[in-house]
Amino acid sequence: MTPDASFYQFSKVVWQLVNDQARQALVRKEFSPDDARIESVRCVHLDEEGEMTYGRQVWFFEATAYDAIGRQHRLFGALDFSVQYALLVPMRAMLMDEPQHRQRFLQSIVHPYDSQVWVNPSTKIWVRLTLASVILLSATWLLSLAACLMET
Numbered sequence: 001m002t003p004d005a006s007f008y009q010f011s012k013v014v015w016q017l018v019n020d021q022a023r024q025a026l027v028r029k030e031f032s033p034d035d036a037r038i039e040s041v042r043c044v045h046l047d048e049e050g051e052m053t054y055g056r057q058v059w060f061f062e063a064t065a066y067d068a069i070g071r072q073h074r075l076f077g078a079l080d081f082s083v084q085y086a087l088l089v090p091m092r093a094m095l096m097d098e099p100q101h102r103q104r105f106l107q108s109i110v111h112p113y114d115s116q117v118w119v120n121p122s123t124k125i126w127v128r129l130t131l132a133s134v135i136l137l138s139a140t141w142l143l144s145l146a147a148c149l150m151e152t
Contacts, residue, residue, distance in 0.1 A: 015041070044059065
């Protein structure tokens with residue numbers, strides 16, 4: 001949980017929107033919304049909206065829901081919202097069986113993995129070999145073309 005998220009006062013409209021999105025996440029997974037109980041809704045990550053960037057909020061919740069057969073499930077949910085011009089825009093909603101998966105989701109948002117393909121040494125080698133072979137083939141073709149033109 002980010003420090004800002006635990007002490008921030010959210011409006012009643014925000015709480016209602018988050019609860020509605022949690023219910024919709026249950027409905028999308030074909031759980032009965034009438035029998036479902038959503039508990040412990042909390043904001044765990046809060047990025048304020050800036051002049052040049054949108055904000056972001058991540059909310060966690062727990063739910064007890066029943067499937068179509070009537071079996072009870074304990075679910076752990078995560079809701080990802082973008083804050084654009086002071087409006088919450090739902091981006092992702094996830095339901096998981098284990099709370100550890102929810103923590104991994106939060107870590108991917110807080111500390112995104114920056115995979116730069118060009119930093120890998122083997123990629124650099126292949127790119128250089130490809131460029132060298134293209135240059136070599138082009139030079140060979142140009143020299144053979146020049147030789148043919150000089151003969152005629």
